[in-house]
Amino acid sequence: MERKRWTSLFIKHGENEAIEFFNTYETRVDFDIISEPAEGLTMIKVREHAENSLFYIGEMLVTETKIRQGQTVGLGVVKGSHAKLSEALSFIDLCFKLEVLKEELVDILAELELKEAEFIKSRTNEILKTKVDFDMMAE
Template sequence: MNKKKWTTLFIRYGKKEAAEFYALHKDQMEYTTVSGPVEGLTMIKVREHAQNSLFYLGEVRVTETKLRHGKEIGLGVVKGDEPELSTALAFIDLCFKTDQFTYTLNNILSDLEDREAEAVHKKTQEILRTKVNFDMMND
């Protein structure tokens, strides 16, 4: 699973699971903190499709954490002020890069994918319930 997918799953559906994983496994792996949870601003780049050009939409406040194990660096960046989640995501990124605890992480991610599918199904049903049938309006 790519980094964008698992990061999205943890941020949207598994904040508690990420924090629990970090709390459970942080003492079992040796790592150093490159930079603790630091708040900052990042520019949001958007593609304008008519002219196919990039422009900056604005700034977003983020919390960023960097952890190191050997040569590998784990990065955790989240929107807003969430230092615990940022640290947990940096640790999870480090685990994936060093192939440690990946079996446990894949099990958690499997559960989060099921939760995502359920949420998408529920949202789809809500939308379909409010859908207008134009054929009935003509009768």
């Protein structure tokens, strides 16, 4: 699974699962901390489609953590102030890059994909309840 997808799943639907995974397995993987969870601001870049140009719309608060094993670096960046989640995501990133504890992560991600599917289904049903039937309005 690609990084963008699993990061999105953990952030949207699995914050507790990510932190629990980190707390459970952090002693099984040796790593050095490059930078502790730290808050900072990052510029948000947006594409303006009329002229197809990029511009910065503003800043956003993020929490970032970096860890390392050898030459492999794990990075966890989260919107807002979430030190534990950032730390957990950096550990998960390192595990994926080192290809350790991959089976455990795949099992967790399968559960999170089911959670996301259920969330999308319920959200779609909420939206469809507000749908206007124009044929009925014409009568």
